[in-house]
Amino acid sequence: MREFYDDQLDALDADLVAMTTAVRFSLARASAALLDGDLGAAEMVISGDAVIDAARESCESDAISLIATQQPVATDLRRVVAGLRIAGDLERIGDLAVHIAKLARMRMPDPAVPDAARPTVAEMARVAGGMLESVAIVLGTHDLDAAAALLSADDEMDGLYRTMFHRLLGDSWTGGVEAAVDVALLARYYERTGDHAVSIARRVFYQVTGEVPHV
């Protein structure tokens, strides 16, 4: 019985890792749509979101049925509840990728990001992608060092976010109002992605140690 139960818990983790991979590809495609003007990539992100939403529903119903049938307690219950919330964070990252892809598509064939903002936005996209790779590792291994590294990667993201706003609002900005608004929203989408990745790392940390990380 315990063996079947462990299998169910492991299956939930495996589903979350698979969902992370789907979300990571979606965000990478959204960034390609944004930075390379790849319309096909934008369309794939937008139409593929239903698959991510369905994966969340599936993780959630597995978690609920596990709670209802196995009545887990202590560490096991923490693990299942963390899984429920992690699936929610991953779905939100998928939604943010859709926002990025839609904004990119709306401006095509023009780039949504003017040259002056491009390096910082590209860096935000790179950091966000790296954070999602780390999320997959953290979920797959429950490695606390990887979780802690993720928390500090978010400092980099927050720094880029501040840099972006500083530039947008500085005297040297010549991109005009529309591009400024676009870039502000894009910066926010990437920064929110980082927040959700951090939230997942914190939940794994709590799930493993029973303590809230101090970072």
Added chain:
Amino acid sequence: MREFYDDQLDALDADLVAMTTAVRFSLARASAALLDGDLGAAEMVISGDAVIDAARESCESDAISLIATQQPVATDLRRVVAGLRIAGDLERIGDLAVHIAKLARMRMPDPAVPDAARPTVAEMARVAGGMLESVAIVLGTHDLDAAAALLSADDEMDGLYRTMFHRLLGDSWTGGVEAAVDVALLARYYERTGDHAVSIARRVFYQVTGEVPHV
């Protein structure tokens, strides 16, 4: 036994209604901070967010222990799972109120919203407040007409969001880049509030009928 169980289910609903009230006050204060330059209101929103976060934790642990100890099925299970997610939506609305309050505080003593954008932002604040009043009614009564009305109130919010961007990006905008970026983010925060309210209405609809609303 069933009586105790029903009491637990009702207590979960009552907690969600109380959480809605807290979130509604928080958003109203954030709007006062923004539109009336009320610094005290901004501070209350920011410091009060921990209470909303704690309320979510409490709703969540009540829901989980209900699932684990009572093993609800069918309609009852749907009700508890909906409660879990609704608490998450309410917490996010609380976070959005904090974002609004922080933006308002950052610009004080200047207004964050220039005169040209003020009527539309004020209208978004009013619609968002009304939607949260409806959320409390929907959660308290499970009235499907009220849930349907909430879905159409969101059309009004989406219309205001589009109006705001149209104005920001039109030739007549003289507010400059900083104000445009502020207003774009504020518009997004209010519009996201509406999305979460709709999400709650849809969950109640599903919980009562077992069907996803078509609106």
